[in-house]
Amino acid sequence: xxxxxxxxxxxxxxxxxxDAYDKLNKYLSTxxxxxxxxxxxxxxxxxxxxxxxxxxxxxxxxxxxxxLLSDVESVIAIMGKPEDFAGEGDGSESKINxxxxxxxxxxxxxxxxxxxxxxxxxxxxxxxxxxxxSNYFDFDPLWIRAAxxxxxxxxxxxxxxxxxxWIIIPKAKTTAEKLxxxxxxxxxxxxxxxxxxxxxxxxKRMNDFGDKAKSPETKEKIRxxxxxxxxxxxxxxHNMIKVVGKIxxxxxxxxxxxxxxxxxxxxxxxxxxxxFNSPTSNIHFSIYEFSSAVFPADLPVVLVIIAxxxxxxVPLLSLIYAGIRHLFGIKQKNKIxxxxxxxxxxxxxxxxxxxxFQIGNDFSEEATVKQKIEITQPTSQVLYLDLKPMPDDDIDxxxxxxxxxxxxxxxxxxxxxxxxxxxxxxxxDIVRSETDSFQIVIVKTANGYDKKEAVYHxxxxxxxxxxxxxxxxxxxxxDIMNADKLRAQDVKIIVKVPLNKVIYLSKRMEKVIYxxxxxxxxxxxxxxxxxxxxxxxxxxxxxxNGLVTIRKHKIDTTIPTPPIAPVPAEVKK
Amino acid sequence: MNIENTKAQMKxxxxxxxxxxxxxxxxxxxxxxxxxxxEAKLIVVEGTLYPLLxxxxxxxxxxxxxxxxxxxxxxxYYKLTPVGKQYLKELKTTWTELVNAVNKTIxxx
Numbered sequence: 001x002x003x004x005x006x007x008x009x010x011x012x013x014x015x016x017x018x019d020a021y022d023k024l025n026k027y028l029s030t031x032x033x034x035x036x037x038x039x040x041x042x043x044x045x046x047x048x049x050x051x052x053x054x055x056x057x058x059x060x061x062x063x064x065x066x067x068l069l070s071d072v073e074s075v076i077a078i079m080g081k082p083e084d085f086a087g088e089g090d091g092s093e094s095k096i097n098x099x100x101x102x103x104x105x106x107x108x109x110x111x112x113x114x115x116x117x118x119x120x121x122x123x124x125x126x127x128x129x130x131x132x133x134s135n136y137f138d139f140d141p142l143w144i145r146a147a148x149x150x151x152x153x154x155x156x157x158x159x160x161x162x163x164x165x166w167i168i169i170p171k172a173k174t175t176a177e178k179l180x181x182x183x184x185x186x187x188x189x190x191x192x193x194x195x196x197x198x199x200x201x202x203x204k205r206m207n208d209f210g211d212k213a214k215s216p217e218t219k220e221k222i223r224x225x226x227x228x229x230x231x232x233x234x235x236x237x238h239n240m241i242k243v244v245g246k247i248x249x250x251x252x253x254x255x256x257x258x259x260x261x262x263x264x265x266x267x268x269x270x271x272x273x274x275x276f277n278s279p280t281s282n283i284h285f286s287i288y289e290f291s292s293a294v295f296p297a298d299l300p301v302v303l304v305i306i307a308x309x310x311x312x313x314v315p316l317l318s319l320i321y322a323g324i325r326h327l328f329g330i331k332q333k334n335k336i337x338x339x340x341x342x343x344x345x346x347x348x349x350x351x352x353x354x355x356x357f358q359i360g361n362d363f364s365e366e367a368t369v370k371q372k373i374e375i376t377q378p379t380s381q382v383l384y385l386d387l388k389p390m391p392d393d394d395i396d397x398x399x400x401x402x403x404x405x406x407x408x409x410x411x412x413x414x415x416x417x418x419x420x421x422x423x424x425x426x427x428x429d430i431v432r433s434e435t436d437s438f439q440i441v442i443v444k445t446a447n448g449y450d451k452k453e454a455v456y457h458x459x460x461x462x463x464x465x466x467x468x469x470x471x472x473x474x475x476x477x478x479d480i481m482n483a484d485k486l487r488a489q490d491v492k493i494i495v496k497v498p499l500n501k502v503i504y505l506s507k508r509m510e511k512v513i514y515x516x517x518x519x520x521x522x523x524x525x526x527x528x529x530x531x532x533x534x535x536x537x538x539x540x541x542x543x544x545n546g547l548v549t550i551r552k553h554k555i556d557t558t559i560p561t562p563p564i565a566p567v568p569a570e571v572k573k
Numbered sequence: 574m575n576i577e578n579t580k581a582q583m584k585x586x587x588x589x590x591x592x593x594x595x596x597x598x599x600x601x602x603x604x605x606x607x608x609x610x611x612e613a614k615l616i617v618v619e620g621t622l623y624p625l626l627x628x629x630x631x632x633x634x635x636x637x638x639x640x641x642x643x644x645x646x647x648x649x650y651y652k653l654t655p656v657g658k659q660y661l662k663e664l665k666t667t668w669t670e671l672v673n674a675v676n677k678t679i680x681x682x
Contacts, residue, residue: 040627043627078618079620080618
């Protein structure tokens with residue numbers, strides 16, 4: 001007993017046994033494959049089909065209703081092997097070559113429709129994206145939907161990705177596309193299998209080639225085989241490039257999504273910019289706080305955020321877009337998407353330039369405000385210089401402070417009692433006084449849109465000094481008043497010491513002094529905890545015995561010494 | 574050179590000529606054409622005919638009409654077009670000349 005299938009061939013209904021049907025189906029597919037380049041393929045196929053139908057009809061009767069395998073075989077024998085008649089006209093393909101061994105390969109090939117990704121609108125919940133993807137990968141759509149639902153909460157990246165996919169993945173409209181949607185499975189195994197088959201085939205062809213080279217064959221034949229070998233090598237490379245391309249595409253999508261999440265997190269998250277030179281601890285603040293501290297007041301922070309999203313986001317989205325397109329082999333081009341992306345990015349670029357220009361404009365003028373601080377002259381010859389004790393004195397921050405290079409000033413932001421405010425670090429220089437008394441001058445600089453603005457910003461810097469007996473206590477930082485923007489505010493302290501008067505630098509002063517000229521060429525680190533006397537032009541150490549870094553020629557006073565401050569000092573050591 | 578290949582080439586050259594000749598005696602559908610060709614041992618397998626018919630039709634030498642059949646699917650009856658008739662005439666002349674020429678060559682040895 002055998003199962004039969006009902007088949008419509010050339011408009012006639014047949015009951016055909018399953019194995020017979022398979023054989024016939026394969027045969028017709030193979031013929032179709034042979035004629036794939038011919039113009040009138042469909043017409044030829046119709047003709048052949050009706051001829052076969054005619055022949056099969058002669059084989060069935062009311063007594064024998066089903067078509068058997070033997071019937072199909074005899075029909076095929078009459079019609080002939082496709083390779084016997086398909087190459088009609090071009091005799092290059094010889095009959096001997098295409099024998100049974102290659103026949104099997106060719107029989108199976110036209111059936112495998114490459115699987116493609118489509119949006120499955122028949123099973124959709126929103127746009128059919130998840131259903132389509134699950135068709136492609138043979139997952140349960142529930143998992144993919146769950147994954148998307150969860151990623152909706154990761155700064156909305158899932159939502160974004162969904163929208164992108166919705167735009168790029170075409171809808172399965174025709175029946176053919178719906179079939180392709182469920183076509184031959186695409187996975188690593190499959191690709192590997194395809195490459196392997198190609199390779200086996202190639203080996204066979206190479207063997208054929210070797211045999212032929214031995215036998216007395218014409219040059220023409222060798223040439224065609226050589227051509228085939230080249231073509232085949234091309235195929236292999238093509239396949240390899242395709243595999244590599246898929247991997248690259250996957251990486252592109254992955255990296256793109258990661259960067260996108262990062263970008264959104266940076267823009268909308270809190271505490272994403274870290275500053276490591278704060279006096280209290282490493283502090284973090286958001287783009288929003290940073291923008292409101294730096295950008296001009298008339299420049300809405302929202303604009304900055306839009307600019308950032310467009311300028312960095314659009315290229316990232318394009319990256320993901322291109323990756324997905326390549327990964328799923330989507331050919332359709334969407335011009336609207338392309339032009340929209342291009343114009344959005346240009347808008348982003350324009351905004352970035354505009355913002356940059358605005359900020360640059362706000363730094364265009366510099367102003368300096370000098371402030372003489374009255375101090376009581378010390379009763380002894382020695383003036384002690386010290387810092388106000390700070391809770392974080394044990395944290396060694398000098399390194400960071402002196403080396404870091406933030407162009408908008410020597411500043412940081414700290415958070416205290418939930419209020420954020422900006423502070424900066426002053427620098428100290430010690431020079432000879434023109435008079436015979438100690439003097440302290442505070443030089444405040446700041447930038448602004450115009451001179452007036454700059455002066456305003458400079459005056460807004462708060463810096464205080466206290467005196468107790470012969471000791472001056474300096475603040476280790478200056479305040480930029482709360483509401484004020486960061487405009488390269490800077491403070492320089494100039495301590496003027498009269499000739500032959502002595503100063504003592506406490507250990508803590510190391511944080512503030514910066515490249516002070518001295519006859520011993522001692523570095524900042526070696527200058528503290530010591531007494532210094534003002535010589536003709538610069539300081540000379542009183543108790544530096546045993547210090548190794550001091551200048552070798554200190555006795556020789558005739559050697560010209562470098563000019564003193566305020567010219568910036570040359571680097572020591 | 575491959576003897577099978579040469580034989581096939583020789584047959585191919587005359588196949589078109591033969592199909593046109595068969596059709597010159599009246600409209601026929603593929604199975605009939607095949608019968609005659611088989612009798613003449615010009616065609617071994619039937620499949621060969623279909624692409625040939627297609628090509629001749631596309632070149633404007635043949636046309637066809639559908640006709641219902643009592644026993645099976647509707648049949649395509651092929652027919653020579655005026656161009657096809659002209660074509661056949663010329664081929665016939667060429668063929669006669671060719672046969673004569675070939676025969677002479679063979680007889681001379």
